[in-house]
Amino acid sequence: MIAYNKTWLANLRLQDEVEIDVQQGNITPDEFIAIQPKYLVGFYTPNLFVRIGLFLLTCVIVLFGDGMLSLMAASGHIVDGFGWLFFLGLLSYAGLEIIVNNNNHYRSGVDDASLFITQCLFIAGFAIMLSKNDGDSHYLSLSGLIFLLTLYFSIRFTDMLSAAIACISFFALIFFTWTKIVPGLSTVPFVMMLVTGGVYWLAQICGNRKELINYNTSLTIVKLVSLLAFYASGNYYIIQTLSAEMTGKTDPVPFGMIFWIWTILLPFAYIAFGIKKKDAVLLRVGLLLIATAVITFRTYYHVLPVDTALTIAGTLVLGIVYGVTKYLKTPKHGFTRAEPDTINSLDHLKIESLIVAETISHAPTAPVNDGVKFGGGDFGGGGSSGDF
Amino acid sequence: MTNNLYNKLHAEGLISDESFEKIRQKEAEPVLFSLHWEIKTLLYIGVLMLTGGLGLLIYENIDTIGHEFVLMLIAAICLGCFYYCFNNKRPFSKDRVQSPNSYFDYILLLACTSLLIFVGYLQFEYKVFGTHYGMATFIPMLALFFVAYCFDHLGILSMAIANLAVWMGVSVTPKQLLLESDFNSETIIYTYLVLGIILIAAAYITQSTAFKKHFKFSYQHYGIHVAYIAMLAGYFHYYDSGIAAVWMLGIFALSYFIYKDAFKEKSFYFLLLVVLYSYIAVSSLFVRMCIGIRDVAAFYIIALYFMGTAAYLIVLLINLNRKIKAS
Structure with a gap:
């Protein structure tokens, strides 16, 4: 099912694992060099910069290729319909299969770009095909089709982005199906909680299965998305806004108390489970959602002015950080505050310096008085945009 | 599972006894779960909230303070x-x-x-x-x-x-460079050009005098972006006069210079910049040539040009990458 060579994928995992031990000094570089030919990886996987460059160039090729084909076919009136988009999508898909099977590209930028464009073309085609129906009724079939499409691509190419879209469209599919079958909206949040929780549980189980090891990264993304959706399906603000939009009335939400408890307490539950199970995804999502919970609460109840709230929250967070740092001075209960000793492929110091420059470089700016100001000059981006 | 892996590698004679012993020891120790990034992020957010809150407090009470x-x-x-x-x-x-x-x-x-x-x-x-x-x-x-x-x-x-x-x-970070800059003014273009040359020169002085050698990356990064964007802007600003050719020549001279240096330093990032910026320059020349043809055929030629050159550049980048790795 997977388009990539499975032995090579396994060997790649092996090499990655050994490389960590090389960096930690447990294995000598000579041994690593000896291991490489034995466990050969035949993929073409260049470094990040090459990948970005190849991604951009592939997009240029496909863009102009599709443009030229459309222009050539324009006289025959076949370009107007959605079928043409499917045709172009099939062409890029064929290109993708050739690149992956014959040239052994794996995460090289070329396959990333063609996969991305193929899916975009198909999704646009579906959207145009179904939008002929009146009203919102086509959302149901649209989300179903997108789900099937992205599911196929995430299974075949173990792609993280496809997996994320597949997961989201699946939730959308359930949502639209349920609202169509069952009248009234009061049951929807509970169904969504069940479904999103179920998907997380499934992803958790699948992540431990040996035969699915190639999908590890995709499953992590699925877990992330379903955790967020699990929270969203009980979040008071989301429920209230959605039901107001779909019924046109701004009534208070039924079972409001349950959803308030859900909104406030679930992030802490995530964090607690994350710490208990040492699960980085749960822990980080929990930390992120605390901010969401606070914002949700503040949209309905203005308890404190912003400045005092920020000051108190800042002091609180700094206090917690200080406490945790002190507590973990020596590692306790399997937790440490030390940096993980795997070296990042990018020297993070340089990246950090660029981020610093982007965020805090608004130095006192002197007003520039150099004549008349014209409109912004527009150029850049492919070298082709401004000319037509 | 890891253990199986190293048992196998050891049995195949790919790992020496000494290394195998080290791995054994490492696996005997409990795996620590690092909270490093969580703590750092929280620290950052905490500082932001505290300074933001205090700043707002002061701002609202500036009359009494x-x-x-x-x-x-x-x-x-x-x-x-x-x-x-x-x-x-x-x-x-x-x-x-x-x-x-x-x-x-x-x-x-x-x-x-x-x-x-x-x-x-x-x-x-x-x-x-x-x-x-x-x-x-x-x-x-x-x-x-x-x-x-x-x-x-x-x-x-x-x-x-x-x-x-x-x-x-002028401003120098790439985001502001593209958002706020005003390339229709000649003074700005020349200021950018001078700035770019100063920065690139600083990069080479840093390198040749071996004084804080690791600063070279920052100087060169900003210098190259600024210099290329200034020269491209200059080219489009003087599009209709003969001076445009001088700007074009400047771009190619800079490309040659950076290309040589990127090879010496084995820096693929700068090589990629050279290739992409030069590609923009060459493409604009080509489009300029084709735009004279007042016919739909011009579009076909341009489309074919971009497909062909982009495919060629992909092969070129792959080969350059190999060459840099091999050298």
Whole structure:
């Protein structure tokens, strides 16, 4: 099912694992060099910069290729319909299969770009095909089709982005199906909680299965998305806004108390489970959602002015950080505050310096008085945009 | 599972007994779950919230607090941080100096930011420099360059470069460069060009004198972007006159120069920049040639050109990457 060579994928995992031990000094570089030919990886996987460059160039090729084909076919009136988009999508898909099977590209930028464009073309085609129906009724079939499409691509190419879209469209599919079958909206949040929780549980189980090891990264993304959706399906603000939009009335939400408890307490539950199970995804999502919970609460109840709230929250967070740092001075209960000793492929110091420059470089700016100001000059981006 | 892997590798004779023993030891120890990034992120958010909250508090109560107090507060923060840094710094060296602890860099950053805020506040509220706006940015710039070299901090160096650009009347970070810049003015184009040349020159002086060699990346990164964008802007600004050819020649000269250097330094990032910027230049020349043909055929030619050249560039990048790795 997977388009990539499975032995090579396994060997790649092996090499990655050994490389960590090389960096930690447990294995000598000579041994690593000896291991490489034995466990050969035949993929073409260049470094990040090459990948970005190849991604951009592939997009240029496909863009102009599709443009030229459309222009050539324009006289025959076949370009107007959605079928043409499917045709172009099939062409890029064929290109993708050739690149992956014959040239052994794996995460090289070329396959990333063609996969991305193929899916975009198909999704646009579906959207145009179904939008002929009146009203919102086509959302149901649209989300179903997108789900099937992205599911196929995430299974075949173990792609993280496809997996994320597949997961989201699946939730959308359930949502639209349920609202169509069952009248009234009061049951929807509970169904969504069940479904999103179920998907997380499934992803958790699948992540431990040996035969699915190639999908590890995709499953992590699925877990992330379903955790967020699990929270969203009980979040008071989301429920209230959605039901107001779909019924046109701004009534208070039924079972409001349950959803308030859900909104406030679930992030802490995530964090607690994350710490208990040492699960980085749960822990980080929990930390992120605390901010969401606070914002949700503040949209309905203005308890404190912003400045005092920020000051108190800042002091609180700094206090917690200080406490945790002190507590973990020596590692306790399997937790440490030390940096993980795997070296990042990018020297993070340089990246950090660029981020610093982007965020805090608004130095006192002197007003520039150099004549008349014209409109912004527009150029850049492919070298082709401004000319037509 | 890992254990199986190394058992196998050991049985195949790919790993020596010594290394295998080390792996065994490592696996006997419990795996630690690192909270490093969580703690750092929370620290960052906490500082942001606290400063934001305090700033708002002061802003709303400025009538009762008074500007003098605020200025003194900022000065106290700034001096305190610098005091800490000077007391804890490692001795100066021409090479890279590791920071003494993980919070040192952030404290230094806070010191420099508060210095900038202090000078800006002073100028805004009391007009200390009067209308000599140049001085108001020149002095912080000198201070920042001094701090960057003295404490060996790449982030501060980037801030100093940005300040140099502000002093010259332009902005340098890529985001602002594309958002706010106004390339229809000749002075701005020339200022950018001079700035780019200064930065690239600084990169090479850094390299050849072996004085803080690791600063070269920052200088070259900003220098190349600024110089290329200035020259492309110059080319489009003088599109219809003969001077456009001079700008084009400038672009190709710069490309040649950076290309040679990127190979010497084995830096694929700069090589990619050279290829992409030169590609934009060449493509604009080609499009200019085709646009003369007032026919739909011109579009076909251009489309074919882009498909062909982009495919060629993909092969070229792959080969260059191999060459850099092999050399």
